[in-house]
Amino acid sequence: MEATEIGLWGVPLAILGGAIRVSTPFIFVSLGEAITERSGRINLGLEGTLVFGAMTAYAMAVMTGSPWLGLMAAATAGLCFGLFHGWICKFPGVNDIAIGIALMLLGSGLAFFFGKPFIQPSAPDLPAIPFGGWSDIPQVQAALNVNVLFLIGAALAVFLWWAFRNTRAGLILRVVGDSSDAARAMGLDPNMVRLIATGVGGALAGIGGGYLSLYYPGSWTERISSGQGLMAVALVIFARWNPLGCFAAALLFGGAGALGPALQSVGITQGYYLFYAAPYILTLIIMIATSSPGRSLAGAPGELSITK
């Protein structure tokens, strides 16, 4: 390895690299949750799905030697969790938030239980595309080593943003999310739409988990998520249910998370606990700046239990 002094340039570079490396699970979980919430349900269980997805992907990759099979297994597991949530919430009087919390605990618990034998072995990583080849600086090359999942996530955000407005499926999803009565009058079955939306959301969260265990940080441990699934669910509200907003918010969180270590590495070491709080302070400021007591949240689906 060649050592190159990059000094203070390390900070913006780390924020950029961190945004790309750390944000991917946030992107997938928040896009999945955006689909679910647009249909009028909240699935808080995505934290559990994320952890279970991380375990499944890792276990499958260890057993088959293929990270892609691992990723598919994680998506399938996530789909099952999502469908279960969607199915159970169709019964009258069932609270989707309570079920979500139960599924969060169940998902983590099952992941810990089945994941025990897979903590020690090493799994093959997902491939990354080196976009930094133009630079001679190894730090730049490392920061621009972009995983394919990040690119897929970015493309998915744009696609969803377009699809919510311009496709039949997107319109059906939105009408179900905004008014069950109107949807029924149109001959739609809100429960079926929500079942599918929650299932797809779960599958995306499972893929996010697969990224955690198969790429970055790239190993299965029981502490792998440290609450990222929950944060991603909150990001959706922060992003006003807009897929492009979800993508931007995920990048922001990823980059802000890299700020603390990067500042310490260039010698700005006082008050690092405050730097670590940066993403949350930023969230608070944006929430306060964009909210108003006079109106409800712009863009909120009308059927969501938190806005009803």
Add this chain to the structure above:
Amino acid sequence: MTDRFMLSRRQLLKTSAAGAALGLASASFPIGKAFAAAATVGFIYVGPKDDYGYNQAHAEGAAALKGIEGISIVEEENVPETVDVQKTMESMINLDGASLIFPTSFGYFDPHMLAMCTKFPDVQFRHCGGMWNKDKHPMNAGSYFGYIGMGQYLNGVVAGHTSKSKKLGFVAAKPIPQVLLNINSFLLGARSVDPTITCQVIFTGEWSLAVKEAEATNALVDQGADVITCHVDSPKVVVETAAGRGAFICGYHANQSPLAPEKYLTGAEWNWAKVYKMFVDDLVAGTPLPNFTRGGLADGFVKMSPLGPAVGEPARKQFDATLAEMMKGGFSVIKGPLKSNKGVVVATEGQAFAEAAIELESMDYLVEGVVGSTA
């Protein structure tokens, strides 16, 4: 005041069961005498016991007891440092009949373990960390700990020889005395090779935060550090990330060489098997257990991972020589003249703190050459 009259569910069950048993016993005969020689030892871990780190080191120690006649062990992992650990201890005592318990995480001691010590005066508790004080704490409690700073000094010696950029990196959890001593020892070991070496430290603020540890490792490598070590609960992420970026690694807690066989230089490991066997031998023999147990490399409480393939001949030589000197006893890592990285004199010319020196347990500084801050 009301505490005295409040019964927990377990206590209520226990009391009523005892009442029922009393009624039974008066009518029949005493039972359970045959098991009097057997003892159960409980181990409580804060994380998963195969984490390539702190908890694995303890679990390996516990596993070493399994062959001993008449000893059975019970373990529970992922127990938070909250009232949960009290419940775990109670069930180990009430349900499994544990007579000796090792709560291995730092935060279990006060108030959790101390509360259990008063509640179960017949059970022995030994806590990993070294906070027991005979004036303040009950006699059925105790502490054990190892001086692993010496191991980090040896890590530093090898790192100093291996580094080309003369910059080392340290991913640390929290700025507590034990962590600071490890950071300082690592740098001083490296400076025994080349006094121009510096060590950059990044605190993550928590014992186990996978993503932040990976970010910290990346940031250190970005700044040119080419040998990385750490003090976090599970070094797995740090080791794999550093090796992925092409940096060398010195391990900590347990042997992480299977994770990066080419890049792993050596590592400072705990040898808890030795300590746990010592306690259990006393328990079997019926002699009172020591309340305050300490030891370092020379006592076999700490060991070094075998040197990796990347370690050169000069490094190997100095490693062996330094290790031999430590094994003789009386080796001091912190010795004058020495300044902190804020310029404060921490040891004057001729002043030396041996590994057991009590001053080292309240360390609140980073020595000159460490880039970082304790707050």
